[in-house]
Amino acid sequence: MKPRFILVHTAVIVGMLLRAGPVPAGQPDVNAAIEKMPAANAVDAQAVFESILQGGAPAISAVCDQVRAPGDGDDHKARYLLGGLAFHVARSGATAGREEFSKALLAAIQKAGDAGIKSFHMGLLRWCGGAECLAPLSALLGDPDLTEPATQALLAIRAPGTAEVLLAALKKAEGGPAITLVKALGELREARAIPLVAPYATHADAEVRHVALQALADMIPARRQRTGTGSPRELLRAACRTDEPLERVLATSLLLHHARRLAEAGAKAEGAALCREVLAQAAAESPEHLAPAALHALAGMAGDQALPDLIAAVEHPNRPISVAAMRTLISMNRPKARAELDRILTRGPDHLRLALLATLDDSTGAAHFNAIAANLGHENPEVRAAAIRAMTHPRGLPALLAYLKSENAQQLPDIQKAILTIAGPDEMSAIAAALAGAPAPARTLLLDLLGQRRATGSFNAVFDLTADTDAAVRLAALKALGGVATPDQLPKMTRLLLKTTESSEQTALQRSVIHVSKTMPDAERRADALLAVLPSASPEATEAIVGSLSELGGPAALRAVTEAGAGEQENVRNAALKSLADWPDDSAAEAMLQASVRATDLTQKVLLLRGYVRVIRAGALPAEEKLARYRAALPVAPRPEDKAMILGALVDIKTMDALRLLGGHLGDPALREQIAPLAVIVACADGEYKGLTDPAARPILSAVLEIVKDDNVRARVTAQLAKIE
């Protein structure tokens, strides 16, 4: 903490204590209460609040007295307390405490000399003030520095009589305070203010004009004063005729707002007439974007009588107007509106159908299901696609499946997406049944759906299609088997695998077999189905099978791969060695190392070594055992980078033996630059790891220091050396 801050802080506290003086008998210790701020929780806070409230007005005033003018010292604890009290006293059922607190704030406002302090207290009254605030706050409305916070507090409180005090203040106000009051009277919808506000509607300043027009839009005078010069309607209409584009737009929007207020006041016909006026204006000229708002308001006021306007607007070439009319018709949910929407869907032009289908897709198309479904047969593919998207609810499935069977079914991705949204286990039998009689592209899609959804009850239907005359269907069926088959169906699948000769089909079926095998709970038996057919497999199939056994693992599969890796047939051997290098666990480590020793091809040798290090690192062997395995692999490494790769695994083993093994290679010019950072990781502290402090580490780290150049790394090494006795 800075000395100057401490001095100021102390001075403030001392000053507060001196001002507060001794605590009178029966009164709470206000300074002690303030010092408890901020309370750690609601219970502690309430205890402090209650102690202050028990002290009544004197205690509250004492807290208020400690609020300082901005820049006049740190009073944040007093503000904490007052802020908390304002919410506390405003809770339900705390009327007496609320009023006492509010009155104390009002007294503090009167007492304070600084506008910043007064504003703070008025800000609190926004939360807790009541009718008692009306007169004291109204007295502040004439002070240009306080009009705004006082008005905001009055607006928040909204006690009876608020409009009257604001009206009285507006009569005397000018400049900024007058604008504040005009705005407030608008929010209160105070029609008596119209004559006072009207002159501001033609003020030279655009911002002032807008505030006045906003206020006037909210004010509904008595019926006979609603038209004619000086009425809000006429002033708003006049503003709508300005040449300034944004002002014209905003004024027109406010005229609509006025129409809504008229309707709320019971004058629906007048409101509707204004809406039509705006609508006509919007359709004929700018601002056309207000037409949606006019339609929305008109529908609310005129009901069925707005239908002709809405139907006409649907045909409007401006898309926002057209779509807004459609949305309004949908939201009206009346028979005539629904009939009109169905008419568009069945007899309307394409662009309207498209827009409406997209809009129904947003909400719900259920009410227009038949009309939407009729568009599945439409000649325009965009309309068909939009209809498909609008049918993503359970009732849509039969129609979509029926459509799939028609010869002109297109938009298959859209249909698939829609069905995936609809279909769960209960719908799979319907999807499988649709396979019969569907054109080839549709069958392909349905097979994919069954596979994706793991429709195990559809295995036979899918398996039958693996012999389909259409190649795409056959391939889709073979792929789908991976989803729909269960492990007990693997023998049937592997027998088929032996008979399959076409390359892509063989690959697809093999993937499916592997996929199903992986669902077997006994991990060691997962390769059984493939191993069972291996003796009778063709060389091509054998190559594919041994190449995929690493995905399944298990001891029997490992034996098969190891044997094949030492076999005569080159393709099978290569596939087996690659499979071995990809083995998922360290059960294959020794086989990998031996195969690497035997391998003559550099790529194979390196891949096997990498596989070896990978499975050892991921395995559960003790650290010293892992170290021994890495040490054993080093002589097999054909190149320096392969040695570095093996030694890189030592970063997991932070022992002196690991460091010694690394240290043994620091003298190798081909390895030293790569090994030194590894030694730093093994030996030096990092986070919670304390590093190695065995004296035997010193010469190795000293040698590392000769090699590394990065200052941060060197600092770590030096720090570690300092820890070694």
Added chain:
Amino acid sequence: MKKAPLSRRAFLRSAAATAVFSIVPRHVLGGPGYTPPSERLTKAIIGVGGMGLEHLGLGDSKLLAVCDVDETHLKRAVERGGPDVKGYRDFREVLARPDIDIVHIPTPPHWHALISIAAAEAGKDVWCEKPMARTIGESRRVREVMQRHGRIFRLNTWFRFQSDLYGIGKPVQPIKKAVMNGLLGWPLKVTVGAHQGFDWKLGMWQGRPHLAPEPVPDRLDYDLWLGPAPFKPYNAHRTHGTFRGYWDYDGGGLGDMGMHYLDPVQYLLDKDDTSPVEMEADSPLQHPDAALPWRRVRMKYADGCEIILDGDNTLNQAPFIEGPEGWISKGFASSIADLEQKLRELPDPPPQQTDFEDSVRRRKTFALNESNGHRSCSLVNLAICAVRLGRPLRYDPVAERFVNDEAANRLIDQPMRAPWRI
């Protein structure tokens, strides 16, 4: 209705024009994926401080205008925007431009509702930063005006339709699938905190309870920066980069991360058209000006679903989402065996409209819009009310008012400083 002559923008948006383009493939017009310049939407960005600069790169629309009350921000954005971009200090001048289709609003949140509404009234579509608004009353008003004017509105958070959901490590869709198909049972409890992979950043976004007045920098129009907020003497900590720490402008960590974290939760619980009925916070006493850390917020819906916000990161055993039948937690860990396999068999969540420019062109509601955005922003603001008031609250999600708590209701609708009003 009399048909109006079509302006450039009206032509671009006209249904007839769409029909033409649907017949002539886009690649014929200008190559695959090519948007002819005359067809390209245009945008302005209002508020080009830290987050505002990010908006320069959002979407495919052409930037024409930037606006800021800080000259330094404005100058930098104009330079980055390029030769076609004009700078403005007052957003109303931007809204007056008829050639701008979309307005991005990455200002501090106390301006979001006001500018969104003004933009809608001026015929613009809106891409607004989160949180949607600073109070429930403000976001409700944005919803009304957007729908009334038929404008397209999107919020700048996206976890209900794309990206991995923070610590869950997967998009929200698989969880939605599990929820909507009943795998977890009902009702559900969602816990959102560091142990579930969601950092509330409460330390980062806290205000200072004591701020000494400072001279307003010449480059900054502080009065316009404050706008509808109550006047308080300038201190740099109130403004750029740290404004989130003050209730007048935002809501601390809840304001920053709340919609990112809670909008997907609302989507998961299928609560896009309602709000919780009970809320309660465990917090130190909050300062009337500065937003400070809190420990816990609990919100409960009428059907028993709960959302727990863990602010002090102590709920280390709670899953992200749990029901009577199972749970899913950080890293998509789950008590349900073979969850991913089971999910494959179940219907997908309904597709969402996630291309904003397409929404604007086709007038199709965006995935996160003024309606569900208002409800998820309400979650944030209900939590803020609970934290500020320090007592249990009851809420009527239909009337959108607190039950029997006048002070809480005064937090819903707060007066704005003149001349600003919505």
